[in-house]
Amino acid sequence: MEIYVAQHAGFCFGVERAVKIVRNAAGEYKNLYTLGPIIHNPQLVNELKSQGVDVAESTDDLSEGSTVVLRSHGVEKQELNILAKKNIHIVDATCPxxxxxxxxxxxxxxxxxxxxxxxxxxxxxxxxxxxxxxxxxxxxxxxxxxxxxxxxxxxxxxxxxxxxxxxxxxxxxxxxxxxxxxxxxxxxCNATTLRQNAARKVAEMVEVMFVVGGKNSANTRRLYKICSEICEKTFHIETKEEIDKSVLIGVNKVGVTAGASTPKNIIDDVIEYLNGVNNGRE
Ligand code: SF4
CATH class of the missing domain: 3.40.1010.20 (4-hydroxy-3-methylbut-2-enyl diphosphate reductase, catalytic domain)
Known part of the structure; x- marks a missing residue:
């Protein structure tokens, strides 16, 4: 079974930058929050939690003295006003x-x-x-x-x-x-177009396609939609554990792509799993 990985897959510039900003802030601030999950990827959100970064669901959850990181996709003007009024320190990771x-x-x-x-x-x-x-x-x-x-x-x-x-x-x-x-x-954004074109290219070549990323990630869902229109057997998975091995029986070409909010290690795990199926390890 040949494994094709989309040329552009996983973290885009803005997400990479935002995650880096949160990691740096984790070493610098106490009472650190992100306003909503920093990216639509539960695995990374949990990892950050273990480093002391909590998720505030709304500005109501934040009180004076806390620091909040704004996500790559930005916030509403009203939320910014509330944060200013509450005297909350802002670290802005909004993508340029x-x-x-x-x-x-x-x-x-x-x-x-x-x-x-x-x-x-x-x-x-x-x-x-x-x-x-x-x-x-x-x-x-x-x-x-x-x-x-x-x-x-x-x-x-x-x-x-x-x-x-x-x-x-x-x-x-x-x-x-x-x-x-x-x-x-x-x-x-160019990152989106690059990912969509690269995903299309792979989907055209394979019999089974895996789109890796959070189920709540809009851009991953869109990649899934694009690929499933081309390749009938397209699956949206968050991690390798969701792969149903039976769909790979008799398959010669399998493809992998990932949304802009999918960490590299999760994509690598999927590729490694597919390699394992190839050589009988899985
Ligand atoms: S605009 Fe969105 S997709 Fe593009 S680099 Fe920024 S965060 Fe990523």
């Missing part, structure tokens, strides 16, 4: 690309554009982008929803950094007929 999406959306709004955010309505990054906009905006999660937007003079469109470029392009095409002036700000 997410900050860029914030500022693009704000600038479009200031310039009089009705802002369309392409993203998942309940995702913290999207809520964050929306919270900085002072004018009118809407969030669409699919081309179908873009059809429902009323005609406007000026529309400006931005995207959640982890969205798929091809879908963004479809939405942009629909919006062209929904306004007189369209301003496009493609805030999709």
């Amino acid at each position: 690309y997410v900050n860029k999406a914030h500022s693009e959306a704000v600038n479009l709004s200031k310039d009089g554009y009705f802002v369309v955010i392409f993203g998942e309505k309940d995702h913290p990054e999207v809520k964050g982008i929306a919270s900085y906009i002072e004018g009118e905006y809407t969030i669409v999660s699919s081309p179908e929803e873009a059809y429902n937007i009323d005609f406007r003079e000026k529309i400006g469109v931005v995207a959640q950094t982890t969205q798929e470029k091809a879908v963004f392009d479809k939405i942009v095409d629909i919006l062209r007929n929904r306004c007189r002036e369209l301003k496009i700000s493609n805030t999709i």
Whole structure:
């Protein structure tokens, strides 16, 4: 059985940076929290917990004297205000690309554009982008929803950094007929596109595909969706323990990819397991 690993898989720049910031902060601060899990990966969250980094589910869980690390996908403006009022020390690990999406959306709004955010309505990054906009905006999660937007003079469109470029392009095409002036700000991060293209390439070559990452990780779920459209036997797993060995019977080519929030050791474990199946160890 040949094992193909996507050329771009696992931690992206922003996640790598955020995890590093938390690890450094763990040695420096007591009463240290992240506002929500630092990444959508339960294994890493547990490891950080053992180093004294707790997860605050909301700003209500934080009190004066504590330090909070802001996650790579940023926070809402209202949350920042609450943290300032409560006098909580902030270590900001927001990815610079997410900050860029914030500022693009704000600038479009200031310039009089009705802002369309392409993203998942309940995702913290999207809520964050929306919270900085002072004018009118809407969030669409699919081309179908873009059809429902009323005609406007000026529309400006931005995207959640982890969205798929091809879908963004479809939405942009629909919006062209929904306004007189369209301003496009493609805030999709290169890391996402690289991971999606690399995953597609592997999925096309194999009979079974494993997408490794947190079940609550939006970008891992999207990789799973992309791969499962190409390779029927695609499985979303968090760790090697979830691999059902029977799906590998008679398989000659297996593929592996991983979301941007999947630590390297977890991907390596999966590859090692597959190698083990190959030589009869597993
Ligand atoms: S996917 Fe891109 S924007 Fe999001 S955290 Fe990673 S590098 Fe930053």
